[in-house]
Amino acid sequence: MVSLEAVQVQEVQVDDSEATSAFGTKEYWDDVYAGRGDFPSDEYSWYYGWETISKYFREHVDGSDKTQGTNGDDQQPNILVPGIGNDPILLDLLNAGYTKITAQDYSGRLSYNF
């Protein structure tokens, strides 16, 4: 079963008036995830994905060897994935056995008006 522990939203106000690229503006990213941008809105993995990152993750994150253990979640590393966007790496982390994850992004639905 799916249990989203919590979904917290707050309107995020950012000052990107000094942005040096469209990539640095919230409007750009809101548009991407709404299907109006230059990248797929369903999912997109920036640069490269778990196939490349996993070896570093397993080598350097303490507790990586405990994800398959039976000791419960308290043995799991507590992972933060900021700027998650529509990156499927959350699913990769879940598939790899990590279950204690917090993900964050500044792009959300609240800025959208019909």
Added chain:
Amino acid sequence: MFVPFFCFIKEHAIERQQDLLYYYGGNHEIDLYQSDVRVLPEEWTGQFDAILEKGLLDAVYLSGGNNAEQAAQSLVRTLRPGGVFISVSGVVPEDQRKELFKDMEWVRDGSKDLKAGCFIFRKPLQDSVKTSSPSCSH
């Protein structure tokens, strides 16, 4: 604007992640937050064993000002001492990256990676300010 009731529009990043997790199913405890990375909650201080960011610092850097400094400080604050920060990044200039993470132990310098660099930093166990010239070990 009239929106038919069956037109269930999923907007933006957080909602997209909700979709992905819904289709994934299974048991997990995933918290999703919409927030400003420069001002992460105080109660997150020292809470995380690992941070994995892909392109976030790059986008924040491109937003100008001192946003990258604020974001890096905010993220490092949420790491426990000894925690690991994995940063996949290709836009932040290397001299600025050295400044942003000068108080971190450089576990892996990704600046020579062919694609975006995979940088790995570890938060020191004690608040000893390191004079770091990044050294890399692959």
